[in-house]
Amino acid sequence: MNGNQPRPADGSQGSRPAGRERGPESGPCPITPVIDLVFGRWTTPVLWVLNHHGRMRFTQLQKLLPDCTPKVLTQRLRQLEADGLVTRTYHAEVPPRVEYESTPLAHTLIPVFNALAEWSEAHLEEVLAAREAYQGS
Amino acid sequence: MNGNQPRPADGSQGSRPAGRERGPESGPCPITPVIDLVFGRWTTPVLWVLNHHGRMRFTQLQKLLPDCTPKVLTQRLRQLEADGLVTRTYHAEVPPRVEYESTPLAHTLIPVFNALAEWSEAHLEEVLAAREAYQGS
DNA sequence: CCGTATCCCTTAGGATACTG
């Protein structure tokens, strides 16, 4: 009962970032699943943009993420849709129009992202310095 | 002037998780670098354990992270060391003893991890449900 | 306009076996 009909039969495109692929045990670390979920190469950028600009069309996203190829962009959007973080609305017009929007669930991630951004602001430089220092060891 | 002498000349082992490899542009998303930094497959588990148990030896880490092979564990520890998040102390005894400990810088990540853990607790199930629902579309 | 279809390459990281 959703308004988005034209979804392909999943050719060879989709796929989850995996990379980490929830093993049975990651030890006592409870945040691995979140990382699996949200931290693929383009997942956060896409979410970030959608959270900040609201409803957007595919092409607009492309313009804001110039280094993300359409294929990858589609992959991420599909995954985010599947995970309930983005809605896709297809308007059967000429020319076709598709709009993406982050869901309320995605909005609950905003504080988390902010925490990450703040940490980055505060401490990333320190890391880079350490990295430099490590070279000359 | 640090107490850890025996560091190999970096054979073929080291390497950064990359995977995402800071492109020049990730769009206006400011948290990509942090993700590069901390969110490799085993990076967070290792940090988590060290943050919660304090100083530990290699073997202890292995026991707490049974699915992490020694090779990968070493890789992650080396990276964390390079990034200033972990210190490695070598004791030239018989048998040799090496201790790892998370740095103050690493401790600043704790609130961030907690934010992630809380989000997971609150919303992960919702994501999994959405994923289920998406299957039957 | 909104994607797909291919091809290909890099690389994290698992398996396994072996040393100072």
Next chain:
DNA sequence: CAGTATCCTAAGGGATACGG
């Protein structure tokens, strides 16, 4: 004990070109 040395593969994702 604390790692190394190899070998290998699974797959994310970039490049490019085409389709409804």
